Amino acid sequence: MNLTLIKKVAGLRGMRTAGMVLVATGLSACVTINIYFPAAAAEKAADKVIDEIWQVPAGQHPAADQPTVPATTPAVPAANQEPKP
Amino acid sequence: MITRMQPVSRCLGWLPLGLRHAYAVVKALLCGAFLSIALTLSAQAAADLDVNTPAVAAVKASMQSRHVQLLPYFQSGAVGLTADGFVAVKEAGLVPLSQRSALTALVKDENADRTNLYRGIAAANGHPEWEGEIQRTFAIRWIDKAQPGWFVQRDGQWLRK
Numbered sequence: 273m274n275l276t277l278i279k280k281v282a283g284l285r286g287m288r289t290a291g292m293v294l295v296a297t298g299l300s301a302c303v304t305i306n307i308y309f310p311a312a313a314a315e316k317a318a319d320k321v322i323d324e325i326w327q328v329p330a331g332q333h334p335a336a337d338q339p340t341v342p343a344t345t346p347a348v349p350a351a352n353q354e355p356k357p
Numbered sequence: 358m359i360t361r362m363q364p365v366s367r368c369l370g371w372l373p374l375g376l377r378h379a380y381a382v383v384k385a386l387l388c389g390a391f392l393s394i395a396l397t398l399s400a401q402a403a404a405d406l407d408v409n410t411p412a413v414a415a416v417k418a419s420m421q422s423r424h425v426q427l428l429p430y431f432q433s434g435a436v437g438l439t440a441d442g443f444v445a446v447k448e449a450g451l452v453p454l455s456q457r458s459a460l461t462a463l464v465k466d467e468n469a470d471r472t473n474l475y476r477g478i479a480a481a482n483g484h485p486e487w488e489g490e491i492q493r494t495f496a497i498r499w500i501d502k503a504q505p506g507w508f509v510q511r512d513g514q515w516l517r518k
Contacts, residue, residue: 291385309490317406318498
């Protein structure tokens with residue numbers, strides 16, 4: 273009887289240590305995740321910064337701005353011209 | 358026979374014990390799973406690198422205004438992009454003697470700004486140790502984004518894009 277009791281206690285302790293090991297593994301995994309260098313994010317950030325410095329979308333911005341400018345300007349002269357005659 | 362049975366009985370002794378404490382086992386597993394999900398989410402939330410701190414913005418503005426001066430040198434091939442994320446005078450002979458000292462200063466200032474840019478981005482994201490990785494990432498992207506005709510360094514050699 274005593275032997276089985278000792279075995280049970282030992283088993284319980286084993287379970288506890290197993291649980292502790294699991295938690296420790298989880299915690300160490302968390303530290304590892306934070307240390308990883310976010311390569312994809314860095315590439316995205318680099319692209320953004322380089323485009324800003326080199327003004328790569330400079331050719332696209334005026335093209336995007338132009339349609340809005342002529343769209344508003346003809347509307348104003350048209351409104352001004354109509355009441356005159 | 359007895360020696361063969363012993364390991365089996367040992368295993369059978371562990372099985373009910375594991376079942377009896379199944380709750381603890383499941384709890385530990387769930388805890389681990391929850392932890393890893395939470396950490397993955399937080400890692401993804403921080404996946405975008407911050408490049409808009411005042412220090413980084415100042416360096417960007419400085420480099421932006423200098424680029425107008427550097428552009429003709431990139432186009433003529435007097436200056437090229439190095440493999441380590443900097444710029445270098447590649448062919449000083451293409452520049453009139455009177456402009457060479459100005460060009461050297463321009464390249465020196467540009468490289469100082471680039472160092473500050475890499476260091477600034479790493480610091481802005483709370484990881485100064487990322488400076489080298491950020492510099493390497495930029496080095497590749499500068500070269501990839503270089504316009505045709507510019508000189509870039511690959512494997513220690515200058516190549517015309």
